[in-house]
Amino acid sequence: MIKNWWVFHPITVFTGTLVSIGSALFIFIVSYLEVNNSLVNFVQKHRLDSSQLQETNTLVIILLLSILVSATLFGVAIIFIYYQKLIGLYKFQQNFINGFTHELKTPIASLKLYIDTFLKYDLSQEEKKKYLEYMQQDTERLTLNVNQVLHLGKIEDKKLKVNLSLFEIKNYMKDFLQNHPHYFKDIKLKLNEDSKNEVYCELDPELFEMVVMNIITNAIHHTQTDKGELSISFAIKDKNIEIHFKDNGVGIAPSEQKNVFKKMYQIGKNSKGSGIGLYLATNIMRLHKGKLKVESKGIGHGANFIISLPIVRESDS
Numbered sequence: 001m002i003k004n005w006w007v008f009h010p011i012t013v014f015t016g017t018l019v020s021i022g023s024a025l026f027i028f029i030v031s032y033l034e035v036n037n038s039l040v041n042f043v044q045k046h047r048l049d050s051s052q053l054q055e056t057n058t059l060v061i062i063l064l065l066s067i068l069v070s071a072t073l074f075g076v077a078i079i080f081i082y083y084q085k086l087i088g089l090y091k092f093q094q095n096f097i098n099g100f101t102h103e104l105k106t107p108i109a110s111l112k113l114y115i116d117t118f119l120k121y122d123l124s125q126e127e128k129k130k131y132l133e134y135m136q137q138d139t140e141r142l143t144l145n146v147n148q149v150l151h152l153g154k155i156e157d158k159k160l161k162v163n164l165s166l167f168e169i170k171n172y173m174k175d176f177l178q179n180h181p182h183y184f185k186d187i188k189l190k191l192n193e194d195s196k197n198e199v200y201c202e203l204d205p206e207l208f209e210m211v212v213m214n215i216i217t218n219a220i221h222h223t224q225t226d227k228g229e230l231s232i233s234f235a236i237k238d239k240n241i242e243i244h245f246k247d248n249g250v251g252i253a254p255s256e257q258k259n260v261f262k263k264m265y266q267i268g269k270n271s272k273g274s275g276i277g278l279y280l281a282t283n284i285m286r287l288h289k290g291k292l293k294v295e296s297k298g299i300g301h302g303a304n305f306i307i308s309l310p311i312v313r314e315s316d317s
Contacts, residue, residue, distance in 0.1 A: 017076055025069045042076070054253050064264070089281035107138035114138075137182045148210060148280055153284045162287045164202040166312060169241055170234060172203065176212060176234075187220045187247075200243045200313040207284045211292070214277035215245045215305045223249035238309070240290070241305040252296040252303050260294060260301065 057294075114131045117123070123131070154160035168194055177184070177191060218231045228248065235242045252260060259265050263279040285292045289310055296303040 019071060021069060021073060021076075025065065028065065031176065032214075032268070039145075062187040088208065103143065104142065106145075107141045110138045111135055116214065121287075134273065141183075144210070147206075148276065148307070152276055152280050152283075155280070155287075160287070162204045162207065164204055164288075166200050167203045167205070169201050169203075169243070172205075172208075173212070173232065176209065184216060184230075185240055187216070187223060189216075189229050190229070190231045192231060192233040196316070197236075198315050199236070200290075200315075201241065201309045202312055207286065210283050211281040214281045215292075218277060218305070219245060219247040219249060223247055233242050236314075237308070239311055240308045241263075241311055243309075244304055245306075246302065248302045251299045251301040252294060253295075253298055257294050257296060261270070261292070283311065 046063075114135050117131060118128070142177045153158060174191060177189060216230060220228060225228070233244045233246070235244065239262070261282045262276050263276060265279075282292050285307065291308040292305065294303055294305050
């Protein structure tokens, strides 16, 4: 490892360049003024004809030099900013590749294990069915991860088409949890239905499923596996319905709560996931004219992610 690495850091080099150019301009101006004054004194002392000397406007020259040096400094600053953005883009790319490959690695390794089991052992029909179900679950997980990246690209290019349909939101959530129990086996889920009112919202089922999946997956990643709990409840606020996903995980510091929805943002070095889940969920909620926010009292107090959707129709059951 190179000693005194900070000497070669871009910020150090950039600052040194600015100081060098500024110092050179200062020295040049001081030298020019001294030479100019000496020449004037020489002419006056020897009573020479000053008309034979080329008249110069000192202020104009200094102004021109200052403009030229300022333009040079501006160019250097633009190059530095561009360089820093390239470095940030490279780090973003590396973080995304590392996170996404980690998300793909687990189901791929699982599929390989099941295939090897099929090839090496003579399994009964019941065992084959069990392993095929596991393989189907891993395939669904791979499909979800790939679709998230594809949808994220379309959202950022503003090319994603939303296919909205009317759903009773509580039944939608109940069906979602019943149809995907294998995704949530590492956490204890509880669905609370305090109100019997039927609330209808317009959803794109495929996209909204990604939102719910990312919130629950995030809760699983940030809770202890053997003690993780997630409570899902509903509340009507003004003309919107809120879906609360409250976990007993590690919690989120107040200073971090706005950052968790940024692209590739992860809390801590050992965070799991690709870093795009909550960012994608936030953008999908905007397409539904809804919101996604988080509440937490801080580290050790869990987190409460809240989906807010506009109500299209409400009726008593």
